[in-house]
Amino acid sequence: MTVNMSFLFNKIAIYKKVYCRFSIGFVLLIICQFSYAQEIDILLKGAHLIDPKNKIDSKMDVGIVNGKIARVAKDIPIASAAKIIDVTGFYITPGIIDMHVHVFQGTDKYSTSVGNSSRSQQADAFSFRTGVTTVVDAGSSGWRNFPLFKEQTIDKSQTRILAFLNVIGNGMIGRFQEQDVNDMNPVMNAHMINRLYPTILVGIKSAHYWGEFTSVDKAVESGKLANVPIMVDFGEHNPANSIESLFLKHLRPGDIFTHTFSEISTGRESVVDEKTRKVKPFVFEAQKRGVIFDVGHGGGAFSWAQAVPAYQQGFYPNVISSDLHDQSMNSGMKDMANVMSKFLAMGMSFQDVVLRSTWNPAQVIQRPDLGHLSVGAEADLAVFNVREGEFGYTDVRKTAVVGTKKLEAELTIRAGKVVWDLNGLSGQKWTIEK
Amino acid sequence: MTTNKSNSDLEICAFKIRLVVLFAFLILPRLIKAQEIDLLLKGGRLLDPKNSIDSKMDVAVKDGKIYRIAAEIPSSSAKKVLDVSGMIVSPGLINIHTHVYAGSKPGFADGQSSQLPDAFAPRSGITTVVDAGTTGWRTFPDFKAKVVDPSLTRVLAFINIFETGFSAGSAFEPDLNTLDVQMTVDAIKKYPDFIAGTRIGHYKGKSWIPFDKASQAAQITDRPLFVECHMPEYSLEDQLKKMRSGDIITHSFENVSERMPIVDEQGKLRAFVLEAQNRGVLFDVGHGGVGFWFDQAIPALKQGLLPNSFGTDEHRTSMNAGMKNMLNVMSKYLTIGMTIPDIIASGSWKPAKSIKREDLGNLSIGSVADIAVLSIINGKYGYVDSGGNRIEGNQKFEAELTVRAGRIIWDLNGLAATPYTK
Numbered sequence: 001m002t003v004n005m006s007f008l009f010n011k012i013a014i015y016k017k018v019y020c021r022f023s024i025g026f027v028l029l030i031i032c033q034f035s036y037a038q039e040i041d042i043l044l045k046g047a048h049l050i051d052p053k054n055k056i057d058s059k060m061d062v063g064i065v066n067g068k069i070a071r072v073a074k075d076i077p078i079a080s081a082a083k084i085i086d087v088t089g090f091y092i093t094p095g096i097i098d099m100h101v102h103v104f105q106g107t108d109k110y111s112t113s114v115g116n117s118s119r120s121q122q123a124d125a126f127s128f129r130t131g132v133t134t135v136v137d138a139g140s141s142g143w144r145n146f147p148l149f150k151e152q153t154i155d156k157s158q159t160r161i162l163a164f165l166n167v168i169g170n171g172m173i174g175r176f177q178e179q180d181v182n183d184m185n186p187v188m189n190a191h192m193i194n195r196l197y198p199t200i201l202v203g204i205k206s207a208h209y210w211g212e213f214t215s216v217d218k219a220v221e222s223g224k225l226a227n228v229p230i231m232v233d234f235g236e237h238n239p240a241n242s243i244e245s246l247f248l249k250h251l252r253p254g255d256i257f258t259h260t261f262s263e264i265s266t267g268r269e270s271v272v273d274e275k276t277r278k279v280k281p282f283v284f285e286a287q288k289r290g291v292i293f294d295v296g297h298g299g300g301a302f303s304w305a306q307a308v309p310a311y312q313q314g315f316y317p318n319v320i321s322s323d324l325h326d327q328s329m330n331s332g333m334k335d336m337a338n339v340m341s342k343f344l345a346m347g348m349s350f351q352d353v354v355l356r357s358t359w360n361p362a363q364v365i366q367r368p369d370l371g372h373l374s375v376g377a378e379a380d381l382a383v384f385n386v387r388e389g390e391f392g393y394t395d396v397r398k399t400a401v402v403g404t405k406k407l408e409a410e411l412t413i414r415a416g417k418v419v420w421d422l423n424g425l426s427g428q429k430w431t432i433e434k
Numbered sequence: 435m436t437t438n439k440s441n442s443d444l445e446i447c448a449f450k451i452r453l454v455v456l457f458a459f460l461i462l463p464r465l466i467k468a469q470e471i472d473l474l475l476k477g478g479r480l481l482d483p484k485n486s487i488d489s490k491m492d493v494a495v496k497d498g499k500i501y502r503i504a505a506e507i508p509s510s511s512a513k514k515v516l517d518v519s520g521m522i523v524s525p526g527l528i529n530i531h532t533h534v535y536a537g538s539k540p541g542f543a544d545g546q547s548s549q550l551p552d553a554f555a556p557r558s559g560i561t562t563v564v565d566a567g568t569t570g571w572r573t574f575p576d577f578k579a580k581v582v583d584p585s586l587t588r589v590l591a592f593i594n595i596f597e598t599g600f601s602a603g604s605a606f607e608p609d610l611n612t613l614d615v616q617m618t619v620d621a622i623k624k625y626p627d628f629i630a631g632t633r634i635g636h637y638k639g640k641s642w643i644p645f646d647k648a649s650q651a652a653q654i655t656d657r658p659l660f661v662e663c664h665m666p667e668y669s670l671e672d673q674l675k676k677m678r679s680g681d682i683i684t685h686s687f688e689n690v691s692e693r694m695p696i697v698d699e700q701g702k703l704r705a706f707v708l709e710a711q712n713r714g715v716l717f718d719v720g721h722g723g724v725g726f727w728f729d730q731a732i733p734a735l736k737q738g739l740l741p742n743s744f745g746t747d748e749h750r751t752s753m754n755a756g757m758k759n760m761l762n763v764m765s766k767y768l769t770i771g772m773t774i775p776d777i778i779a780s781g782s783w784k785p786a787k788s789i790k791r792e793d794l795g796n797l798s799i800g801s802v803a804d805i806a807v808l809s810i811i812n813g814k815y816g817y818v819d820s821g822g823n824r825i826e827g828n829q830k831f832e833a834e835l836t837v838r839a840g841r842i843i844w845d846l847n848g849l850a851a852t853p854y855t856k
Binding site: 392 | 536537538540544546549550552553554556557579580581584586750753754756758814815816817818822823824843844845846847848849850851852853854856
């Protein structure tokens with residue numbers, strides 16, 4: 001009985017339903033296309049399209065109808081579109097997914113962390129200007145205050161906000177509250193995800209725990225009940241807990257280790273050996289096993305001394321993300337496009353960077369409807385300019401790597417609507433009268 | 435003789451000792467001085483409008499204050515030296531029109547339509563923002579606790595004559611009996627370092643009582659009145675006539691049905707606008723979502739009406755529209771022909787003077803080390819106004835470094851970082 005119930009409310013099942021509707025919608029859409037000459041609402045013309053899911057890496061036009069991707073082709077005639085935006089010289093990518101942010105902005109004066117406080121930031125203030133259309137809040141709220149987070153922030157945001165539910169009922173309102181093992185309730189967490197908010201909650205977060213593996217294990221227990229991944233910030237144990245044990249004994253394939261390139265003297269074991277500068281062998285093994293490695297740059301969790309050797313030895317993060325909050329936004333992190341640019345600076349190809357910030361995170365959070373530009377998908381996309389020059393990229397230790405490229409979001413479209421337009425590409429021309 | 439000789443030897447010896455001591459006294463402070471500067475910005479183009487400086491100058495910071503300005507300050511005298519050659523060194527920028535009473539409620543007051551100051555100020559070279567009337571005397575203490583005190587950015591405010599400020603974007607009509615000059619004056623006197631003046635706006639009635647009371651509270655406290663929009667029953671001419679020298683009108687270059695534009699149908703600045711400018715009324719941009727139109731700003735600039743300040747009217751909807759950030763607004767003015775020194779003046783010293791904070795917006799020796807280091811990048815850029823009209827430009831301001839009270843709070847390209855060595 002329980003098994004049947006959980007299957008009924010399984011997220012995957014819900015998405016199958018959504019997909020059925022998608023394909024019906026698509027058929028209707030095709031019929032419409034035959035009946036109108038100017039069927040395309042927005043036509044993006046002349047850019048290089050990078051769509052890792054569909055293995056597209058070439059010059060392509062993209063047509064949007066009713067907020068959905070309607071056509072992707074080498075040359076879509078101008079006559080077929082109501083609005084044409086010339087994006088020659090730029091790159092089109094699926095809307096960027098920032099899988100690790102803190103956006104539960106509020107004014108709880110008793111919160112000392114990112115839960116319902118001004119330490120969290122507004123999603124819309126950081127997303128669109130960097131090509132991001134979806135953010136995933138990483139455990140700022142737990143089952144007790146998620147409804148408030150939803151009402152206060154998620155429902156009022158233009159950015160799509162998804163969330164990892166904190167394993168702690170109170171979420172991140174303070175370090176001491178995060179130690180309360182009695183407030184880790186897997187059954188309630190699973191109800192929240194399966195029954196109450198299946199379209200918003202994508203996983204469970206375990207963070208800032210000082211004890212052994214209780215928090216991780218309770219998160220995994222919740223994750224098993226809800227059939228979702230967990231994300232672990234494993235950084236505040238003294239002495240540090242074994243990450244080998246975490247990766248190989250506690251996490252399941254699909255679970256996420258965040259702050260991958262953190263190097264701190266106490267609290268967290270590094271993935272790259274601090275003496276030999278070699279990636280620890282079990283790290284490769286863990287990734288092979290299916291453990292997901294997330295950047296989660298943040299204010300203190302990205303060191304070149306980890307990231308560069310790791311990159312050179314072929315250990316790439318599965319997902320690139322920012323860990324946006326008050327302490328990271330004005331430091332080396334800055335914004336998601338800056339974090340992506342850091343990987344360009346290390347030598348990663350743009351295609352690879354896009355994969356790790358669109359289709360990869362979409363798969364990790366079990367949202368295969370996002371992170372690509374397949375026909376019929378919601379028209380969330382970004383147009384990037386790759387600026388050439390000399391740019392400095394700083395890590396948390398205030399060491400800088402010089403790069404020659406920098407990503408700049410020219411245009412961001414969310415559900416078919418232009419929500420960011422850096423240089424007025426979509427605006428009309430206006431001449432100065434002499 | 436011998437005694438004499440030895441006496442004179444002793445005297446010489448003593449003299450030598452005295453010389454050494456004297457020398458030591460002269461040299462020692464210099465040796466200490468050798469490391470006395472905390473932060474040295476070297477090789478930039480210093481623009482300090484208050485002190486009429488526009489030349490290549492080094493700027494030294496010590497203990498959070500401007501310590502020395504000179505054509506050449508030796509690197510050896512500083513703990514940290516940053517090469518800012520090719521960049522503009524300006525007083526920290528001041529944005530006098532923001533809405534930063536950010537909270538969780540709908541609307542502006544303690545609300546989601548307002549923005550957190552640290553999210554946009556440091557990355558735009560801004561070190562001081564002024565909230566434009568989102569609070570009144572009743573709500574200012576809450577704003578101070580939630581936003582002013584925890585922010586890295588210096589946050590000041592024009593307080594609304596309406597006791598709880600304003601929250602909705604549209605105009606409203608409060609009970610006129612609730613407008614209290616004395617309570618407003620008391621709040622200003624209680625927080626003299628934080629409240630820069632009073633504000634009127636978002637009023638849909640015909641009575642001049644709110645305007646007059648806001649003006650009165652400003653006058654009593656020797657501060658400016660900040661006049662915003664959404665007051666459809668007041669004519670522009672009447673508003674400007676009622677404004678005193680030093681009062682600030684914002685949304686100066688808007689072209690909306692609610693208020694008569696400053697430029698007439700023939701493209702001429704209206705006579706009463708020029709008259710107000712000559713009388714000392716100050717014009718703030720107040721870009722916002724609908725407050726900036728090229729068809730107003732360009733003729734105004736050509737006819738000599740420069741904005742006194744580049745208030746952005748930062749809020750939820752303007753931030754992702756044509757406004758974007760204050761450097762983008764400044765870049766628009768660069769594109770339509772305002773000179774770089776004039777732009778820096780309207781970004782720093784002029785707004786500081788307008789809010790009677792002459793301690794800010796300049797880099798005089800001894801003043802607080804609020805500094806912006808800006809680059810002008812070259813390329814093809816488009817700038818859009820509130821009507822969706824676009825102009826093309828080839829230059830754009832970018833904030834390289836922002837220093838607030840001597841502390842680096844923004845460093846775009848890691849100027850202050852050490853190079854990573856593999």
